[in-house]
Amino acid sequence: MARSHLTLAALATSAVAGLDVAQASGFGSGTHGDFESALLTTRDGAHWIIRVPTSERAEAEQSADLVSLRALSTGVRARLPFAVSNYAGQTPIGGTRAVVYDFVYGSPVDLAAIAEGSLLAPNLGRAIAAIHTLPTSFVADAGLPVLSPAEILRSTITIMDRASATNLVPAALLGRWEKATEDGPLWQFAPTVINGGLSADSFLSSDDEVTGLLGWQSLSIGDPARDLYWLLGARGGYVAEAAFDAYNEARGSSDRQVKHRAMLYAELEIAKWLLHGTQERSTEIVDDAVQMLHGLVDTVQNDLDQTLSHNTMPVMAVDEVEAMLDRDQRS
Structure with a gap:
């Protein structure tokens, strides 16, 4: 009660x-x-x-x-x-x-309501960049997780292997993801302070300014791309493009592959949704995830022979990414 x-x-x-x-x-x-x-x-x-x-x-x-x-x-x-x-x-x-x-004052951010040309989109990118430029020492001193690129890559491969074991992931997608994990330059990055659990719901704003950020339970040293993949769920492409541009400008980052890894993480959210469904023994969730995986194949079918490498950047349909991220947030 x-x-x-x-x-x-x-x-x-x-x-x-x-x-x-x-x-x-x-x-x-x-x-x-x-x-x-x-x-x-x-x-x-x-x-x-x-x-x-x-x-x-x-x-x-x-x-x-x-x-x-x-x-x-x-x-x-x-x-x-x-x-x-x-x-x-x-x-x-x-x-x-x-x-x-x-x-903490401010209104929750609604990605779908951000109009093209709005200053909120680049301000989201700058806010995330501010997290990623924090000194790493305080995270380690607090005993919070500190992960290397090799450890992050291994955990990514573990998710893929677990999803593969369900025998429900299309072979074309598994091949696509495996090529990404074998692409050395994609995983040559400097780990940063990350929030680790960002979504639009994490941010508060007022007059296109980011006023607050809620939910720090996944604070760690890790892959900055983990804090960026959710931006790919915005309709129209403006929000993601403006946020990533402002993020890169603010960080002055040499990590040119951060958006590529963000896309990989976005696609793997469907695999996580599938694993959640199998763990919960929910036929409804599993069927939903399988449908989304096959939809992803249809979306990127012309790029399956190239991979999510540092040389290519196939783009999922915006509606597909948005639906995927919405389902993950509900899990």
Whole structure:
């Protein structure tokens, strides 16, 4: 049974000493819909968020997020052109814990609503570049994952092998992906600080400026392309092109293959959706993933003999990428 806003407000006052809540109202449900949340307004006009996980996955996500937020010191945050939540306090409740954060202002970003010529698209690219130019030492010092290109490549191959073992992935796609993993220049990159779980839902904006970024539970040192693949789901191509251009300009990056790897990761999201369906024994999810895989074959059939290499960049249909990323976010 869901807790009332008044109950959540009472929990918040237990979590944060001196918090004087004047009003509490409903606020979202978290990335996967498994948090009880409330927006709190204190008598001095400040706003806070309280979140109570309602599943083991949500609890693990919240715990990882707290570790990352603590790693993001004041000095590190000062390098970012947007706000990041601050942990305020916590209190135990029903075998888990309620956590209070200060409120980050802004409206959720809707990729489909970004018009051509909008400054929000390049600003998204610059915001991601700001993450990737952070010093790596604070991530390692916090004991968070630090992955090398070789380890990232091995994990990519593992996903492909697991998907192949289902015998449901078209051979043409497996060949395409295998050629990409064998393309040495594609994997010659310098790992950076990455958020690791970015999507349009991660960002808050106001007047085409990125004002905040939520969800840091996957903070690590890894492949910057992991933070970029979701941009390929935007309709029309403008958002991805403008964001990637601004990203590359901001980073001054020598990683010329970042967009190629982003495309590979986008395609492999379908394989992950398939694996999720087989793990959950969901015929509906498996059938959906298989349909998407065959749709992907149709989309790139003229390029299957070339691969996703550093010399070629076959482009999936925008609608196909968007549907794929939408399904992954719902998983």
